[in-house]
Amino acid sequence: MMLLDGWKTFRLIRQALASSRWSLVDLRQVQEERIRMLLNHAYHNVPLYRRLYKEAGYHPEEFRSLDDIGEIPILQKNRLKQASPEEAVAQGIDPRQCGVVETSGSTGTPLRIFLGATDQQWQRVVAWRILFEHGFRWTDRTLEIRMTFGRQFFVQRLGIAPKDWCSILDPPEFWAQRMVKTRPDVIVAGAGTLHALAETVQTLGLKLPAPRLIVSDSETLSPATRQLVRGALGRDPVDVYGLVELSNFAWECERRSGFHVSADSHIVEVAADSGEPGPIITTALGMWTMPMIRYETGDLAEVETTLCPCGRTLPLLRRIYGRRVDSVALQDGRRIFWPFFHEVLGRYDELRQWRILQDEINEVHLQIVVPNSAHGLLSKIESDFQAVLPGEVHLRVERVEAIPFSPGEKTRMIISKVGTANEQHPDSVGQEH
Ligand SMILES: [Zn+2]
Structure with a gap:
């Protein structure tokens, strides 16, 4: 049975990889078929969707093609959080028999996602597929640094895709030692974790063979972190986007020219006015126990x-911008997202790390990590930065020893308390592959 499962997983990964080069017509057809089945299933079997759609006067029969997708009511995260397991899980399935993943929800209620065996396999396939897009081999040894450890699969006990886990709560020196010991071919961790690991490897002066693949997920990978990881660990990290509730579904290819969406497994919409980043709305095409249809992720992106x-x-x-709270608010209502600040701050080679705090409108507090020897840099950054900000914004630049790294929480480049009262603190995510 377990071997059969393993074989099915291999087959599904192969199919997913093939779909990356399907014609647009074929991709669309598969998406339409899958979402139509899912809609019917959710409407007839999942109380949450039945109520949501009835309230909105929507019936799945109205769905003719993907052109109509905008008519399907959006599932807000709060609505999902408030639903009981019995409402969110398909009838006839006992939530207590399901696997559960949880967003950590550092404030407020965590979101619990119930997964049946098939959903779990689907989540693994969509996450693994991304590794295979980058030449992953079943013999590759992976080091994954996480808050919680994933399970060891039967095939892994046989030596297929062997995996070592490190805890995010261990000191970075411990991760580095583990790298020395196990010589991983693949490293998977959040961007903040990779940053800390790369810094430690550099500080300790460790010379290690470069892993074939480094995957950064869970948080925005800043260009500074990318550069540090490339320098210290010898490989350009692959930025991967996903959420605990949906698995990973957008990823950089070898060209690093944006994020490919795994369209065979997820439908991703970005609701945006032209030129503006818009909210990411995602449908997971393989989750049947607790369907996720037009789920508003809370993150923003821009379409290519x-x-x-x-x-x-x-x-x-x-580009993926993260949450709206992760941007600086201006008086006229506009918000500035991290890529803008990177353009300005990216030109200083000495600048190791930065973070922006905003407590009030027209106040921007920039924290920077620069070496002791960088004389005059502080005032140069201050004047260059002030020059690109609207005149009414008061800027304060502060040199700090380090930007604190808090395990289990997302590393955020911008923390603004302005105009975001109704938005929640981002939930930290970790993805089991
Ligand atoms: Zn590509």
Whole structure:
């Protein structure tokens, strides 16, 4: 049985990889078929969706093609959080018999996602597929640094895709020692964790063979972290986007020209006015126990309209901005997201790390990590930075020893308390592969 499961997993991964180069017509057809079945299932079997759709006067029969997807009511995260397991899980399935993943919800209620065996396999396949897009081999040894450890699968006990886990709560020196000991081919961790690991490897002066693949997920991978990881660990990290509730579904290819969306497994919409980042709305096409249809993730992204030169036909997101709270609010209502600040701050080689805090409108507090020897840099950054901000914004620049790294919480480049009262603190995510 377990071997049969393993075989099915291999087959599903192969299918998913093939779909990266399907024609757009074929991709669309598969998406339409899958979402239609899922809609019917959710409407007839899941009380939460039945109520949501009835309230909105929507019936799945109205769905003709993907052009109609905008008519399907959006599932807000809060609504899902408030639903009891019996409401959110398909009838006939006992939630107590399901696997559960939880967003940590550092404030407020955590979101609990119930997964049946097939959903779990689907989540593994969609996460693994991304590794295989980057040449993962079953013999590769993976080091994964996480808050919670995933389970060891039967095939892994046989030596297939062997995996070592480190805890995010261990000191970075411990992760580095583990790297020395196990010589992983693949490293998977959140961007903040990778940053701390790379810094430690550099400080200790460790010379290690470069892993073939480094995957950064869970948090925004800043260009500074990318550069540090590339320098210290010898490999350009692959930025992967996903959420605990949906698995990983958008990822950089070898061209690093945006994020490919795994369109065979997820439908991703970005509701945006032209030129603006818009909210990411995602449908997971393989979750049947607790369906996720047009789920508002709370993150923002910008769509890329051209195809990637790598030859994959999957749609692209140009940039993922994280949450709206992770931006600086201006008096006129606009918000500035991290890429803008990177453009300005990215030109200083001495600048190791930065973070922006905003407590009030027109106040920006920039924290920077620079070496002791960098004389005059502080005032140079201050004047260059002030020059690109609207005149009414008061800037304060502070040199700090380090930007605190809090295990289990997302590393955020911008923390603004302005105009975000109705938004929640981002839940930290970790993904089991
Ligand atoms: Zn590509």
